[in-house]
Structures are given as C-alpha cells and as structure tokens.
Amino acid sequence: MLKLIGSRLATAVPSLIGVVIVTFMLTRVLPGDTAAYFAGPAATAESIAEIRTKLGLDKPLPAQFVDYVSALAKGDLGSSLSTGQPVAAEISARLPASAELTLAGLILALAIAVPFGIMAAVKQGSWVDHACRLITTAGVSLPVFFTGLLLVYVFYFKLGWAPAPLGRLDVFFSAPETVTGFYLIDSLIARDFETFRAALAQLAVPAITLAIFALAPIARMTRASMLSVLSSEFVRTARAAGLTDTTVIITYAFRNAMLPVVTTLGMVFSFLLGANVLVEKVFAWPGIGSYAVEALITSDYAPVQGFVLAMAILYVVLNLLIDIAYGIIDPRARSEA
Amino acid sequence: MHGVVDVKDHAAKSSETPSGPLLEVRDLTVEFATRRGTVTAVSEVNLTLAKGETLGIVGESGSGKSVTSYTVMRILDRAGRIAEGSITFSGMDVAHAPESAMRDLRGREMSMIFQNPRAALNPIRTVGAQIGDVLLQHVQADARTVKEKVIDILKQVRIARPEDRYHAYPFELSGGMCQRIVIALALACRPQLMIADEPTTGLDVTTQKAVMDLVTELTRERGMSTILITHDLGLAAAYCDTVMVMEKGKVVETAPAERIFRDPQHPYTRKLMRATPRPGITLRDLLPEEPAGSPAQNPPPQARTSAQAAGAPATKVLLQVENLVKEYPRQGAPSAFLSGLLGKKAPPEERIFRAVDDISFAVLKGESVGLVGESGCGKSTTSTMVMRLIDPTAGRISFAGEDISAVPAKDFAHHPMRRRIQMVFQDPTESLNPRYTAERAIADPLLRMGGMSGGAKLRARVAELAEMVGLPQNLLERFPHQLSGGQKARVGIARAIALDPDLVILDEPTAALDVSVQAVVLNLLEELKQRLGMSYLFVSHDLHVVGLLCDRVIVMRQGRIVEEGRSQQVLDAPRDAYTRELIAAIPHPPV
Structure with missing residues (x-):
C-alpha cells in the first residue's frame, strides 16, 4: 500500500x-x-x-x-495587486470554505444517489427506476445558479427556514478557532454547538444546490454498474448457492459495482469545483472560486496562478485518495501496483 | 413421447429410500419473453433422476440443455418462465414453490457448478469468505467454526495449503484451482443433487480429467445425484450412467450411456457421434454420411489420405525457427526501473520467467504443423512471435529464407513479408469488428495490404473468397451479430486467405464452435490448404483435432518441445511420458 x-x-x-x-x-x-x-x-x-x-x-x-x-x-505565491494581500494567506483562508462546501455537497449527493441507483437497478423498470431517471435528468439540466436562486427564494424568502444566503456564518456568531478550517468540524472540536448549528444552517442550502447537480452522474453510474454486475456470472453463482438477496446485492454485487462509481466520483468532484464558482457567487460564500474569478477579471495574475496551482494539488491528492480507495475495494489493483 | 428412460429399477439398487426418484421433470416447457415475442427455449422435456445416478445432458449451443437445468433450480433470467409442466424434487413442487423455500433448497439440497470458474467467483472476495457465506447462510456453521469448516472443505477438494488459500482471491488461483473452489462451494452443504454446467470447458485436458475424477469421487462417496451438461459426447460417455441428447429445445434420445454409443437411434445423435474427433478416423469421417448440406461445392477433399499418400511433402522450408526464447519479468517482481531506482538487484532467475525456452522447429511448404500443449506451455507465445506481434528475447525466425526476427515487431506491419503470414483467431466473434459487415471484414486486408481501393475488382475478389470458404453471398451484407458461429469462423478464414498467404497461423480456430460446425470448418481448412498450397501452423490443446488436420505435431510443455513427429506416430505411439498423459486424459466415446 x-x-x-x-x-x-x-x-x-x-x-x-x-x-x-x-x-x-x-x-x-x-x-x-x-x-x-x-x-x-x-x-x-x-x-x-x-x-x-x-x-x-x-x-x-x-x-x-x-x-x-x-x-x-520558498512558498511565496506573490501578492495580489488589487488587495495587496499575500496570495498564500488568502488561499489558505479561503480554500477550507470551498472544500467544506464541495465535500458537504458531494457527501449529500452520495448519500442519496448511491442507494437510489442500487434500488433503480435491483427493481429495474419499477417506479423507483423511473423516479431515478426523472430526478437525475432534472439534476443535470438545471444550472446550479438557477437551482441555487430557486432554493434561496423558497427556503429563505418564502418559507423562512434558511438563514440569509450571506456567507459561512451569521454575523452574530464568531468563527470557531481554526483547526481544520472547516467550521462544522472546528465548532465540534470547540464544543460550541450553537456555532455548529449556525454554520450548518448556512451550509445547508448551498450544499443541497451542489448535491442536486452532483446527484445525476453518481446515480446513473451506480445504476448502470449495478445492472452489469447483477447480470454477471458470480452473482448467478451466489444465487445458485441460496444466498439471500441482501447478501447478494450488498456483499457480492454492490462492492463490485463500487469500482466505476469511485472513478466517477473523481470527475464529479472536479465538476463540483467548477460549479462552486457560481454557487459561491449566489450565496456570497467566501471561497476560493469567487476569489479567482475576481482576480482573473482584473488581470491579477498572482492569485490566478496560486488558484490553479492549489486546484492542481487538490486534484493530485484527490486522485491519490481514489486510487487508495480502489486498492481497498479491489485486491487486483493492489497487486498490480 | 420421446424416450423417457425408466431408471427406477436402476435407482432401487443404489438408493435406500424407495420413495421414488430424486428429481422428476414432466413435460417441461420454458418460454422467454424477448423483444420479438415469446421464444420457446425448451419444450416438453421429460427426465427422471434417481438417487446416486449421473445423467448427462448433451447437445450443441441453443439446444436448451442449460435452460433445462436452470429451470430445475429456478434461477432463470427474469424474462424466462415455466410455461407448462412440472418439476418435482424430493416430493416438492419446484415450479410453484415460494421463492424463500427455493432459496433454502438452493445450495443446501441442490447446487450448481458453472462453466468458466473464474467468472463464477466474486473477484474481490477471498475464496474462503465465499465458501463461508454459503455455510453461514444454510446454518452449517457459525461465526466461530466457519473458518475451520471451510478449510476442511478445501482439503476435500484437494486444494494444497488450504490455510493459505483461504485468504486467496480468485485471480491468484489457476483455472483448475478456481473450479475446485466452485466445486467446494457447491458441495459445502452436502446437497443431494449437483448440476454441473459444462464444468470443464476452457480447462486443459489433464485438468479436466482431474476435476471430473474429483467430482465423480466426491458425489459417489456421498451418494449424490449429478446432472452433467456438456457438448462433449466423450465426457458424457466417460462419466455418466444415462445420457440424454437434446436438439433445439427438445429431447431427441435418452438411453444408458453404453447403449447410446453402441446403438444410437436418432439421426441427430448419430451426427453428433460422427462429428466428435476420436482416434483412428479421417477428417472426412467427421461429416455426416450424405454431405448434401455442405456449402462448399468442391469435390470432397482427400484430406488425410492425400497428405499421407504424398509421403514426404515438398522439402522446401518455409518457416525456420531456431533457438527461440521469450522471457518475461516475473509477476509481482519489482519493475527494472523501480529496482534500479532503489539500487537493489534481485537474482536474475527470480525476476525472469521463460515462456518459450530455446525451441527450434521448421514448417515446410504446404505442410501443416500442430503446436500442442496445455495453457501456459508457450504455444501461443511462440505463434505470436512467428506472427511478429512481439519480439523474441533471443533466437531467429526465418520466413522464406529471410530473417524476419530482425525486423522489430512494431515495424513488421509495414514489412512486405507481413502479407504472406496471416492468422485465424480463436474466438470468431471477438476477432471481428462488430461495426464491419462480413464483406468489409474480408476486404480489410485487401484494402490495407492488397493495394486495392474499392470498386468492382475488390467486390469480385471478396465474392470469390466468400465462395471459397462456403459463405453464401447474401450473408456478406450482414454484421457479425447477425451471423452464426460457423459463419463467423468462415469470415475469419476468408479474411486470412484474402492475400494468398504462404503461412496461416490457426490459433484454436474451432475451440469456440460446436462439434458439428467444427467438423465442417476443419474440412474446409484442409480443402483450402490443398487448393491454395498454404502451410498451417495449428495451435491447439486438442491432440485429436490436431492429429486430424496436421502432418506433424510438436508437443510443448513449460516452454520446451518434449516431442515432435508425424501426427499418426505421436498419437499412436507417443514416446514422451507427458504426451502419453495428454492422450490418456482425453475422454472419448467407446468406439
């Protein structure tokens, strides 16, 4: 390993x-x-x-x-010409905000899309399957800024369930002491549950916006890969040996079907980073995407270089994590390395 | 009604429960819902299986033999359903039993072993855990005892070092070993009935013998009943009490094994028997008595007889292979780059695996040479090197007097010699581009190397080639998926002979075909050789088939040539112990 x-x-x-x-x-x-x-x-x-x-x-x-x-x-990424701030400091302050939002969106999408995809494959042609198709189609065809604004309109303006879409934390709260840079985790470490709830409330709507966008590829991939695994010979062997449906679907089929899903995850994450720029704009999220866009408009090259470099490193780390996940799931990948 | 054999008196002898047969299938009809309407896969099948009896179901692809057995276990696809008839297993109505009852039955009372053992196992779960799943499911073990029981079962199927193998994944085991695991899965709960669906297809003959002997021994000692589904009459003859022959979803004949071979009643059974390669016959003998349906209108080839009558064929050497070696880095060994980086050097013998180990042979003009051996013996590596798709580590390959091993493999595609060596591949489906029509596939080499660029001339040449291989002209517009296995094999052969090559490498060209189609294709190959004066290098694991088509045979084992000689002599009086073992392992019907 x-x-x-x-x-x-x-x-x-x-x-x-x-x-x-x-x-x-x-x-x-x-x-x-x-x-x-x-x-x-x-x-x-x-x-x-x-x-x-x-x-x-x-x-x-x-x-x-x-x-x-x-x-x-020397670790010097230069300074922004418009703000005069060192780029490295800006990025390290803003990257956790973007990462927290993206990961929350991704985890939410996974939690919904994977079970949905499995059910759609197991009960192929049923109402679950059709619902899966409908929702995933809607998810990819609606642009994130539109779903974002729609959700803000419904949950903030109409229903009043969500707080104002103004950044990571309500103005009456102070940010928890920085450990990971993720407010949810830092507030839990500080045992500040009030802040945790406030941060969660701020995060919920933008994360849902991203999750709706990420849902489609994950659910479609899970469904397709479950279908192909369910028709494979070792699933037939497991059925012929009298194993229960639960064992066959989870232990035999799903673990094998995970492999292409994990690969898709890497791609979905990169789409999300792109979509993030728009979501950050809509929700006034102090993330790295909005920072980069502003720098690009003003030809402020140091932040742009820093941003691209940070993204590249993020990608490398992400792909490494995916490869490790692959190795954990698939013993063949482990032995090839 | 088609012959239903009454095996009750036979059963009474071996079974202690006189309550009737273990399995009884009456008038079974199975239908599949497809896009083009309902297709009847099996119709009015009757069979009776006594306790301890072994029944062979023999038939070619599409005969419904697998569907019948899947129906008995109720593991048909969603599209399939029992339209009519009854299945009674130990007094239980299988056709109408609830799914939960069937699940308890499967694995515990009736189980199945499958073709292609590696695909039949979960690739990412250890084999021990997979056997354990079955034991736990049927409450044959609990979490504490399961490992011990699994190791015990592994011992029973003769897996060496069972404690280590418990943690092995299927990809770490050989094909024969995987099949033992599948057998262990099937036998784990000591069922009363085992269905073996082509259990040895794809395995070497010696492995096949070991696996079948193991199955027979284990089922016999437990008094189990077995259904053996196979396309190989020889296998059925060697291991079954009763044989049932199926054709197109119907049972055409059922009889005790020794009688069906001594005195086959149905014409289809006789046709199958004739098409099965066996010692002491010629290629011509494989075809049905009246070759009215034979698509090639040429006079029947005087196959073996003419080749033998010619005595020593023309002595002009076409292909000369000298001291050929191919080495590969051993799997799991660190790559040269990495070990170089770390400054470590493993001893050379540990890092290198010799797939082909210093072999020399020649193929004369107009001669067929068979390259025989089990998987991993280096026969395919050798043929790939002769085809110049990979570079040899050492040695020399001369073709028509020119040293072609000096040309790097990546440049050989543009070498003038390339068009004189062609290849026919093992899988007729996989080796055709699914988006090319038969015509386009045959025209491919003519366009690439034949200097043709379409038009009437190309069309005429393709038509001529199709006629030569007996492919009806109206099939030329079809895509591979619209052709049968035999027709696809003909397309592959037409493509290989399109450029009038001097040498054709045949890589198990009939391994994926039914015996009756194999008979026709082998005869076609012989006829084409006579007509076009080509040489063949025939790569196969089947000594009988090689013996029928080839003048000389080379037997390989672990990269070396162990025996070489004229086909008849090698088959009738093998000198090497390994060749004798190979020949003895081939099951064949009593002649």
Whole structure:
C-alpha cells in the first residue's frame, strides 16, 4: 500500500511541474495589460512603464519564470495587486470554505444517489427506476445558479427556514478557532454547538444546490454498474448457492459495482469545483472560486496562478485518495501496483 | 413421447429410500419473453433422476440443455418462465414453490457448478469468505467454526495449503484451482443433487480429467445425484450412467450411456457421434454420411489420405525457427526501473520467467504443423512471435529464407513479408469488428495490404473468397451479430486467405464452435490448404483435432518441445511420458 502511494505521488510530480509552467504561460498570454490596468485610466506612458518595471514585467519571459519559480520554492505565491494581500494567506483562508462546501455537497449527493441507483437497478423498470431517471435528468439540466436562486427564494424568502444566503456564518456568531478550517468540524472540536448549528444552517442550502447537480452522474453510474454486475456470472453463482438477496446485492454485487462509481466520483468532484464558482457567487460564500474569478477579471495574475496551482494539488491528492480507495475495494489493483 | 428412460429399477439398487426418484421433470416447457415475442427455449422435456445416478445432458449451443437445468433450480433470467409442466424434487413442487423455500433448497439440497470458474467467483472476495457465506447462510456453521469448516472443505477438494488459500482471491488461483473452489462451494452443504454446467470447458485436458475424477469421487462417496451438461459426447460417455441428447429445445434420445454409443437411434445423435474427433478416423469421417448440406461445392477433399499418400511433402522450408526464447519479468517482481531506482538487484532467475525456452522447429511448404500443449506451455507465445506481434528475447525466425526476427515487431506491419503470414483467431466473434459487415471484414486486408481501393475488382475478389470458404453471398451484407458461429469462423478464414498467404497461423480456430460446425470448418481448412498450397501452423490443446488436420505435431510443455513427429506416430505411439498423459486424459466415446 505504501509503495502504491509512493509511486502515485512520484507520477504526480511531472504533472505538477507542467501545471506550474502552463499557468505561468497562460497568465502571461491572457488579454489585458496588468500594468496599464493598475496605473489607472489617466496614466501616462511613463507611469505605466514605471509600474511595469516595478512588477518585473519588463524582463524577458524566461527571467520572469525563474523569479516566479524561485519565489514558489520558498512558498511565496506573490501578492495580489488589487488587495495587496499575500496570495498564500488568502488561499489558505479561503480554500477550507470551498472544500467544506464541495465535500458537504458531494457527501449529500452520495448519500442519496448511491442507494437510489442500487434500488433503480435491483427493481429495474419499477417506479423507483423511473423516479431515478426523472430526478437525475432534472439534476443535470438545471444550472446550479438557477437551482441555487430557486432554493434561496423558497427556503429563505418564502418559507423562512434558511438563514440569509450571506456567507459561512451569521454575523452574530464568531468563527470557531481554526483547526481544520472547516467550521462544522472546528465548532465540534470547540464544543460550541450553537456555532455548529449556525454554520450548518448556512451550509445547508448551498450544499443541497451542489448535491442536486452532483446527484445525476453518481446515480446513473451506480445504476448502470449495478445492472452489469447483477447480470454477471458470480452473482448467478451466489444465487445458485441460496444466498439471500441482501447478501447478494450488498456483499457480492454492490462492492463490485463500487469500482466505476469511485472513478466517477473523481470527475464529479472536479465538476463540483467548477460549479462552486457560481454557487459561491449566489450565496456570497467566501471561497476560493469567487476569489479567482475576481482576480482573473482584473488581470491579477498572482492569485490566478496560486488558484490553479492549489486546484492542481487538490486534484493530485484527490486522485491519490481514489486510487487508495480502489486498492481497498479491489485486491487486483493492489497487486498490480 | 420421446424416450423417457425408466431408471427406477436402476435407482432401487443404489438408493435406500424407495420413495421414488430424486428429481422428476414432466413435460417441461420454458418460454422467454424477448423483444420479438415469446421464444420457446425448451419444450416438453421429460427426465427422471434417481438417487446416486449421473445423467448427462448433451447437445450443441441453443439446444436448451442449460435452460433445462436452470429451470430445475429456478434461477432463470427474469424474462424466462415455466410455461407448462412440472418439476418435482424430493416430493416438492419446484415450479410453484415460494421463492424463500427455493432459496433454502438452493445450495443446501441442490447446487450448481458453472462453466468458466473464474467468472463464477466474486473477484474481490477471498475464496474462503465465499465458501463461508454459503455455510453461514444454510446454518452449517457459525461465526466461530466457519473458518475451520471451510478449510476442511478445501482439503476435500484437494486444494494444497488450504490455510493459505483461504485468504486467496480468485485471480491468484489457476483455472483448475478456481473450479475446485466452485466445486467446494457447491458441495459445502452436502446437497443431494449437483448440476454441473459444462464444468470443464476452457480447462486443459489433464485438468479436466482431474476435476471430473474429483467430482465423480466426491458425489459417489456421498451418494449424490449429478446432472452433467456438456457438448462433449466423450465426457458424457466417460462419466455418466444415462445420457440424454437434446436438439433445439427438445429431447431427441435418452438411453444408458453404453447403449447410446453402441446403438444410437436418432439421426441427430448419430451426427453428433460422427462429428466428435476420436482416434483412428479421417477428417472426412467427421461429416455426416450424405454431405448434401455442405456449402462448399468442391469435390470432397482427400484430406488425410492425400497428405499421407504424398509421403514426404515438398522439402522446401518455409518457416525456420531456431533457438527461440521469450522471457518475461516475473509477476509481482519489482519493475527494472523501480529496482534500479532503489539500487537493489534481485537474482536474475527470480525476476525472469521463460515462456518459450530455446525451441527450434521448421514448417515446410504446404505442410501443416500442430503446436500442442496445455495453457501456459508457450504455444501461443511462440505463434505470436512467428506472427511478429512481439519480439523474441533471443533466437531467429526465418520466413522464406529471410530473417524476419530482425525486423522489430512494431515495424513488421509495414514489412512486405507481413502479407504472406496471416492468422485465424480463436474466438470468431471477438476477432471481428462488430461495426464491419462480413464483406468489409474480408476486404480489410485487401484494402490495407492488397493495394486495392474499392470498386468492382475488390467486390469480385471478396465474392470469390466468400465462395471459397462456403459463405453464401447474401450473408456478406450482414454484421457479425447477425451471423452464426460457423459463419463467423468462415469470415475469419476468408479474411486470412484474402492475400494468398504462404503461412496461416490457426490459433484454436474451432475451440469456440460446436462439434458439428467444427467438423465442417476443419474440412474446409484442409480443402483450402490443398487448393491454395498454404502451410498451417495449428495451435491447439486438442491432440485429436490436431492429429486430424496436421502432418506433424510438436508437443510443448513449460516452454520446451518434449516431442515432435508425424501426427499418426505421436498419437499412436507417443514416446514422451507427458504426451502419453495428454492422450490418456482425453475422454472419448467407446468406439
């Protein structure tokens, strides 16, 4: 197992190097002149050139790249031009907010979609199957900002069940002491159940919005993969040996059907990170997505580079986790490593 | 009514309960609901099985033999249903029993072993846990005793080191070993009836013999009844008391085993008997007496006789293989890159597995050479190297006087020699592109290497090839899934001979076919060889089939050649002990 993790980490190194190079290049070829933008509309050519020199943008690209990499090696991601804040600090403050939201959405989606997919496959052609098809179709066809606004309208404006969609915590609460950066977990560690409930109330509606979006691929995949496993020969053997339906479906079929679902999960997570940008906007969530979008609009390249790099590392970690999960479920994957 | 054998007096001798047969099936009709309406898979089947009796159900694909047995256990697909008839097992009405009662019966009173043992086991659960599941389900053990009982059962099916194997996954075990696990699953609760559905298809002959002997011994010592479903008449003859022959969902003949072979009544039984390869016959003998239905209109090939009459064939060497070696890194050993990185070096003999170990042979022009051996003996590796799909580790392959082993495998596709060596694959379905019509599939090599680019000339050539292999012209527009197994095999052969090759490598071309279709295809191959003057390298595990088609046989074991000689001589008077063992393991009907 350790060998597997080690070799997977080793293969991630070239892709991280690639990400560093590509993000650097991309932020440089993006339209818009950073120096001109920050010099303001009334700036003269001299003042723009002065800012350009200050930012090191007048150097040739290779030299800029060397500066960037040597700063990166020291953990310095540069500073945002618009806020003046160091990017590393901003990202480490905002990443947990995004991660908490995305994971909550994903876990919620899993908790609903997997049992739903199993039931749809076991009772193929029944009303559960049709309901599964209907809900998943609706889930993918509704854009997240629409479901988000709809949910806000219904649960906040009409019913008043949810708090105002304004960030991670109501203004009357203070954030729990940072341990993991996840408010739900930190408040539990601090045994502050009031804060926990407030954070949960804030999280619920955006997480449901993301879950509706993530539901479809997971449920469809679970159903399809359960169907193929249920028609396989070892399920027939298990049935011929007189095992109960529960044993056949859970121990024999479901564990095998999990493998493609786990693979899909990686993809769904990446979709969710994309969808996150919009959800964060709708719910004023202080996450990393909204941060990156604002930076991109102002040609503020340091936060964009930091954001892409953080996402790339997140992906590598995520894929590693998926590979480990694969290894736990499937002994064949373990022995191949 | 078709012959229903009264086996009651036979049963009375072996059974202590005189309460009648263990299993009785009366007028069973099974229907399947398909998109194109209801299909009757089995109609009016009658069978009686006494306690301790072994019944063989023999038939080709689509005969309904598997459906019959699945119905007895009530494990048909959702689409299938019992339309008529009754099934009585130990006095219980199986057709109308509630599902919960059937579940208790399955595994405990009646159980089943399946074809393709590796697929029949849960790939991600240890074999010990799988056997344990069955024991726990039928309350034959509790959580404390289950492991001990499983190991005991593993011992009974002769699994070496059962304590270690308890924790093994199916992919860590050989095919024969997996089949022993499936047998252990089936026998765990000591059922009264065991149904074996093609239990040895895909296993080597020696493994087949070991597995069948084990099944016979275990069922006999427990007084169990067995139903053996097989397409192999030889297997049924060797292991069954009674044989029931099925064709297209109907029982055509039921008789005691020795009588059905001595005196087959039904024409279909006789046709099956004739098509089964056995010692002392020629290829021609496999075909039905009147070859009116034979699609090839050419004069019947004088197959074996002509080849033998020619005595020494032309002595021009076509293919010369010298000191051929293929090595693979052993599985589980760290890759060279990783061990190099860690600065560790395992001793070379531990890291390397020799799949082909220094072999030399020649194929003459116009000659058929059989390459025989069990799985893992290196025969397929050898043929793949000759086909130049993989590179040999050492040694030389000369074809028509040119050293083709000097050309790297990845460049050989563009080598001028490539069109002179062709291949026919084992699985006629898997080896055809499902999106190509038969015509397109046959035209493929002509387009790629034949310098043709469509048009009337190509169409004419494809039509000519189809005619040569006996494929009706109106089938050329069809896709593989619209063709039968035999027709797909013909497409594969037509594709291989499209470029007039000098050497055709036949990789078990008939292994997936029914015996009667195999008979026709083998005759077709022989006829084509005579007509086109090709050489064959025939890779197979079946010595009888090889003996029928080939002039010479090479027997391989563990990467080495153990015996080589003229077919008749190797079959009749094998010199090597291993060859003798192989021949002895082939079950055949009493001649």
